[in-house]
Amino acid sequence: MKNESTTTVPSDVVAPDGLSLEKARHQMPIGLNASTLVGASGSTAEMLAYLGRSETELRRFLHGLPGVDQVGAEARAASLATRSIKASAKLWALEMAVRMVDLTTLEGADTPGKVLSLCAKARRPDPADPTVPSVAAVCIYPDLVPVAKRALADSSVAVAAVATAFPSGRASLAVKLADVRDAVMAGADEVDMVIDRGAFLSGRYGLVLEEVQAVKEACGRAHLKVILETGELDTYDNVRRASYLAMIGGADFIKTSTGKVSPSATLPVALVMLEAVRDFADLTGARVGVKVAGGIRNAKDAIKYLVIVNETVGEIWLNPAHFRFGASSLLNDLLMQRSKQLTGVYAGSNDYSMS
Amino acid sequence: MPAPTTTACRDKMTWDYAPALESRAVVDIHSSYGLFIDGAFVEASDGNAYKTENPATEEVLADIAAASPADVDRAVEAAGRAQKSVWGPMPGTERAKYLYRIARIVQERSRELAVMESLDNGKPIRESRDVDVPLAAAHFFYYAGWADKLDYAGFGPDPRPLGVAGQVIPWNFPLMMAAWKLAPALAAGNTCVLKPASTTPLSALLLAEIIQQADLPPGVVNVLTGAGSVAGAALVAHPGIDKVAFTGSTEIGKDLQRALAGTGKHLTLELGGKAANIVFDDAPLDQAIEGIVNGIFFNQGEVCCAGSRLLVQESIADLVVEKLKRRLGTLRVGDPLDKNTDLGAINNAAQLEKIRSLADEGEAEGAVRWSPPCELPAHGYWFPPTVFTGVSQAHRIAQEEIFGPVLSVLTFRTPEEAVAKANNTIYGLSAGVWTEKGSRILWMAGQLRAGVVWANSFNRFDPTSPFGGYRESGFGREGGRQGLGAYLDV
Numbered sequence: 001m002k003n004e005s006t007t008t009v010p011s012d013v014v015a016p017d018g019l020s021l022e023k024a025r026h027q028m029p030i031g032l033n034a035s036t037l038v039g040a041s042g043s044t045a046e047m048l049a050y051l052g053r054s055e056t057e058l059r060r061f062l063h064g065l066p067g068v069d070q071v072g073a074e075a076r077a078a079s080l081a082t083r084s085i086k087a088s089a090k091l092w093a094l095e096m097a098v099r100m101v102d103l104t105t106l107e108g109a110d111t112p113g114k115v116l117s118l119c120a121k122a123r124r125p126d127p128a129d130p131t132v133p134s135v136a137a138v139c140i141y142p143d144l145v146p147v148a149k150r151a152l153a154d155s156s157v158a159v160a161a162v163a164t165a166f167p168s169g170r171a172s173l174a175v176k177l178a179d180v181r182d183a184v185m186a187g188a189d190e191v192d193m194v195i196d197r198g199a200f201l202s203g204r205y206g207l208v209l210e211e212v213q214a215v216k217e218a219c220g221r222a223h224l225k226v227i228l229e230t231g232e233l234d235t236y237d238n239v240r241r242a243s244y245l246a247m248i249g250g251a252d253f254i255k256t257s258t259g260k261v262s263p264s265a266t267l268p269v270a271l272v273m274l275e276a277v278r279d280f281a282d283l284t285g286a287r288v289g290v291k292v293a294g295g296i297r298n299a300k301d302a303i304k305y306l307v308i309v310n311e312t313v314g315e316i317w318l319n320p321a322h323f324r325f326g327a328s329s330l331l332n333d334l335l336m337q338r339s340k341q342l343t344g345v346y347a348g349s350n351d352y353s354m355s
Numbered sequence: 356m357p358a359p360t361t362t363a364c365r366d367k368m369t370w371d372y373a374p375a376l377e378s379r380a381v382v383d384i385h386s387s388y389g390l391f392i393d394g395a396f397v398e399a400s401d402g403n404a405y406k407t408e409n410p411a412t413e414e415v416l417a418d419i420a421a422a423s424p425a426d427v428d429r430a431v432e433a434a435g436r437a438q439k440s441v442w443g444p445m446p447g448t449e450r451a452k453y454l455y456r457i458a459r460i461v462q463e464r465s466r467e468l469a470v471m472e473s474l475d476n477g478k479p480i481r482e483s484r485d486v487d488v489p490l491a492a493a494h495f496f497y498y499a500g501w502a503d504k505l506d507y508a509g510f511g512p513d514p515r516p517l518g519v520a521g522q523v524i525p526w527n528f529p530l531m532m533a534a535w536k537l538a539p540a541l542a543a544g545n546t547c548v549l550k551p552a553s554t555t556p557l558s559a560l561l562l563a564e565i566i567q568q569a570d571l572p573p574g575v576v577n578v579l580t581g582a583g584s585v586a587g588a589a590l591v592a593h594p595g596i597d598k599v600a601f602t603g604s605t606e607i608g609k610d611l612q613r614a615l616a617g618t619g620k621h622l623t624l625e626l627g628g629k630a631a632n633i634v635f636d637d638a639p640l641d642q643a644i645e646g647i648v649n650g651i652f653f654n655q656g657e658v659c660c661a662g663s664r665l666l667v668q669e670s671i672a673d674l675v676v677e678k679l680k681r682r683l684g685t686l687r688v689g690d691p692l693d694k695n696t697d698l699g700a701i702n703n704a705a706q707l708e709k710i711r712s713l714a715d716e717g718e719a720e721g722a723v724r725w726s727p728p729c730e731l732p733a734h735g736y737w738f739p740p741t742v743f744t745g746v747s748q749a750h751r752i753a754q755e756e757i758f759g760p761v762l763s764v765l766t767f768r769t770p771e772e773a774v775a776k777a778n779n780t781i782y783g784l785s786a787g788v789w790t791e792k793g794s795r796i797l798w799m800a801g802q803l804r805a806g807v808v809w810a811n812s813f814n815r816f817d818p819t820s821p822f823g824g825y826r827e828s829g830f831g832r833e834g835g836r837q838g839l840g841a842y843l844d845v
Contacts, residue, residue, distance in 0.1 A: 067791040069811045072642030082481060084375035084694035092370055275641050306370075311685045315369045 048248045048284065055206040062205060062244060068236035068272055077267035083307045087341075090303070094338040096318060097302045098125060101135040101334070102160055102291065102326045103355055106167075106259065112147045115140055119151035121355035126335050135331065136320040137190060141166075142183035149187040160190035160225070164215060167229075167258035169194035173211060180218040190223040191215070192291075194258060197232045200242060208242075212249025225253035225291055225324075230269045231261040239269055243276035253289035259326065264294025270305055274312040287316065293326025299337040302330060328355060359411055359732030361689030361696045364740065372687075375694040377480045382467040384474070387418035388556065390426055390580060391563035393433035394573025399581070400425040407556055410477035411691050411700040411735040419556050421581035424589040430548045430577040431595040434519040437574030438546040443516055445544075447503030454499030454541060456569040461492040461534075464565060468558055472530055473691040475557040477700030477736070478654055480692050483530075490816055491534035494834075497818035498538035501839055505543065508836050514843040516544030517621055518597030521590045523583065524559075525603045526552035526702050527657040527758075533559050535833045536600055537576060538818075543842040545598065548577045550587050552603075554703045556580040583607070596620060598842065602659075605756075605782075605827050623831025623841045625659065625823055627756040628784030630805065631777035632662030632813060635770075636671045638789035639811065644678050647762070650787060650813040652686065652740055655701055656760040659828070660785035662813050664753060666773055669766040676744055676764060683727045683740050690732075698760060701736040710738050710759030717743050717752035722763070748776060756782070770795060774802040783825030787813040806832070 051058050085093055103122045105114060118138050126132040137158035138148050148159045161183035165171035171179075180191055193215045199207040216224050226246035230239050246254045254273055257264035270292050277288045292305055302325055309317050317323050332352045339347050360374065387404065389396040403421040408414060422430075442450070461468065468491070469483040478487070505514050520540045524532035529551055540547050551559035563578045579586050591599045591611060601611055602625040615622050632650045634643050650662025667675045691699035701707040718724050722743040731737040738759055746753050746763040753763050767773040777786055786805040788796050800808045806824045809815060816822065821832035831841045 066638065066640040069639035069642040069791075072639060072645055072811060076642070076645050082485065082694070083372065085372060086375045087373040089370060089373040096370075310368075310370055318370060 051248060055204075058205045058209065059203070062241040065237075065240055065244065068240055070236055073236055073272055074268045077271045077308065080271075080308050080311055081267055081304045083304075085303050085307065091338065091341045093303045093306050094299060094334050094341065095133060097299065097306065097325060098331065098334050098338070099133045099136060100320045100324050101331050102137045102139040102293075102324050103135050103331060104139040104259070104293070104326050104328050105355075106139070106141060106162060110141060110144060112144065115144045115147045116151050118355050119148050119157070121331070121353060122157045123152060123155045125331055126352065129339075132335065132338070136324055139192060139326060142179060142186065142188065145183055145186035145188050158189035159187065160192055161186075161188040162192045162194075162258075164193040164211075166192070166194055166227075167260040169196050170198070173214060176211065177214060177218050180215050184218065184220055184222050188222055190225060191219050192225040192227055192255060194227045194229060195242060195246065197229055200233070200238070200245075205241075205245060208245050209249050212246055212251065216250035223252040224250065225255045225289075226251040227255045227258055227293075228273075229258055229261055230256050230265075231263045236268065236272045239272045240276050243273050244280065247276070247280045247286070247288050251288055253291050253324065255291035255293055255326065257294040259294035265292035265296060267304060267308060271308050271312060274309060274317070277317075278313045281313075287322060289322040289324065290317070291324040291326055296325055296327050297329050298333045299330075302334065331355065358692075359690045359700075359735060361687050361693040362730045363684070364686045364688060364727035364729045365684040372695045374690070376690070377470055377473075377484075377692045377694060379470055379474060379692060382470045382474075382561075384417055384471070384557065387420075388560050388580065389420045390422050390430070391560065391566075391576070391578040392426065392430045393577065394567065394571075396563075399423055400429075403581075405553070405581075407475060407554065409474050409735070410554075410702050411732070413734050416474060416557065419580045422550075422579040422586035422589075423581075424585070426579060427548070427586060427589040427593055430579055431519060431521070431590070431593045433574035434546040434548050434577055435595050437572055438516070438519055438544075441572045442541070442546050442575045443544050447505060447544075450542065450544065451499045451502035453569060453571055454495050454502060454538065457565060457571070458492050458495035458499060460565045460568055461488065461495060461562075464561075465489070465492070468530055468561060470692070471561050472558045473699070475555050476526065476529060477691050477702050479696040479699045480694055481696065482654060487528055487531045490818070491530045494531075494534040494538045494818045498542035498839070501539075501836075502542040505839070505843070508839050508843075510840060510843055510845040514543075514845055517842055517844055518545060519595055520545045520547045520598040520600060520842065521550070521593065521596040522547055522600045523550045523587050523591065523603065524552060526555040527654060527659070529555040530558040530562060532602055533562055535838075536602075539833070539838045540598075540600075540842045541575065543839055545842050546575045548579060548590055548596070550579050550581070550583070550590050553580070553582050591615065598622070600831070600841065601625070605829075608829060621841075623823075623833075624829035625831070625833065626782075626784075626827060626829040627758075628659045628661065628782045628824065628828050629664060629754065629756050629780045630660055630662050630782075630785040630787070631664045631666045631773075631780075631803075632787040633767075633773050633777060633789065633799070634665065634667045634671070634675060635773075635788075635790040635792070635795065636668040637791045639791060640671075640675070640678065642811065643789040644675070644682050646787060646789060646811070646813040647675075647679055648682055648686075651762040652698055652760050653814050655698055655738070657702060657706070657758050658814065659756075660807060660814065660822075661758075662785075662787050663757060663762060664777075665762055665764045666767050666776055667764065668773075669768055672764070672766045676742070679742065680725065680727070683742070686727065686740055688729050688731065688737070688739065698740060701738050701759060704736055706758065707736040707738060710757055710761060713752060713755060713757045713759075714741060714761055717746070717750060717761075717763070720750045720752070722746045722750055722752060748779060754780065770799065774799065778802075778804050781827040784823075784828035785809065
């Protein structure tokens, strides 16, 4: 498995032909008012942009999405979690999971030294074994981006910065955009923004969408990950609506959580987001990635997420360009399990470096 | 015989799951089994035996004694003695202790039971492990709780047991059906003669070993293996039987009712079905797709309450079928002992033949047949997950029970039409309704002539919930307080 750049789509992935408006209409979730479509013309993208022009249309669209039955979604996730991944399939999954890690430190106490250590770990997760691939990215606060960029200059590891008044997102749009520009100017390859959950929960969907669009513009060439903070959205219906808002706004990735709110990522939440991503791809041809973050500490859990990816959106998403784990302690467990698969013996926790 | 492998129903994948086999060594399968009569395993009186095989490989698993009418006499007499002398007079609190003990041993030996069930029946280990065995234990636990509370079950003070129950069960859920039959009968103070299906005797015989291990008094439970036409027929006709409980085909159910007319024997029947799984345009779609898959492909569709008719609102029919087809590409078909198998083997050659002929009939009648690209094992009895579209109410595949992994898709326009089509069947066992509108669920539940109506779910079972049918799906309820009534003189 070659280690591809995190920001390019693998060459074997070919975007499908753009869907015709007719097909898009047909596939449009039920409840999307036909008059909306009559007003739009041309591509699906234009049609979606049209939604953003009116708060009423946006609400009608989001509330017309098929509902999510909580019991059913949780049962499906639990059933997929019983898949038993062994031997060669496990080894493949462990190496893929390593390549999908956004190695993260998001503490008030972060220092250049801590970030340098993280970067070294990201580049060579196991110095004793050169066959271990690098992780996808490091994920840090914006002010430490220059440190990480220098440390990772000649590597495939991307630098992701959390911005937009992370984690609460409670600041004016001007401040949020300044935060983003600052990170991008410093060289961030990826920006992890938070949506305004207050606006979302009070029904001001237009505001949420506008912020995502504005941040996307401020990102320039940097990839945008939109954090929904699903632990604060409470219902799966909300998770699906917020996923669509982020995708319509131009997200390259939708991300579960900041890691600062409990619960963070869960299997059913990931399932619902992956279903949204799959439906959005059917609708527009755009393949939006998914990042699960927070609380994923061991290889066993990581593999459960990969199974859900595999059986929900399919293997086109099984690469770092389309799926990520935001985690800090997960990496060492992946390394330990990988070494167990290869050598038959478990390593001790001190056989791997802290990050 | 080589073990079959499990593959996903789609083209070669980058990440294919490696085999994850449950060990068959966890269970000790004897080379031959006798009849369980009066607390001991004995040979058939005339020495007759037959072979039971693994439907996934056609490999012979064991020699099984075939009970003769003389064996039925012995078993019924033993049950009658035990009922009068021990089990009937025993205080409910004491009967409860035995039932709790059986429940706990079933849990302790769950892995053995699951492997045995998958080997003999062909169902995936994921289902025997996560559904059949836990539900069997749950039924014993649930009815153990009733044994000393019969006075409060709503049948008046001090309700009496019926006596000896003759119980004939099918091959689709061999252990679970045994538990559904034995637990309420024993809790109410009856004794039992159980006749498992001829193709799936092993888990019932393992349960008999568990009953021995639990020190149940001899004769309280007897297990007679053999042909339905010999042992089954002799059992239900036996004058020492006070109650007949049968789960199986409608055809045999009708014969039974004719045979029992005028005998004074109590009878409950749980027969066939052709359930409608009704999907409205406001349904939670992704969960509805799972419900459709679970409805018809759970246990290879060999389920009397299977959602074999998908009734989908015409406005979303294309979308639902498209989503369903994509989902079926992720089903994994093959070795029942592989923990990642979703669809196992068809239980027996005769059933496979019946499924094939009805599916061929569907094509001949003009419905459009579709299956995902499935690689089926070379040996054993296999049928791919199959969807028929363009099915009309008049087609045989919309009317007859196929009892296999074959879904017929029909459409409707209005709730009234959905109800009319759902009820337009000789059966009435179960139905599913998928909508986000609560009031419509309640209205539909009142309109549908089916013993069970699942709302935004399908094939969910619980010992506290009564299960049973209308019309040619039978009568009587199993599970819940109502399930006790079938074994009490009320």
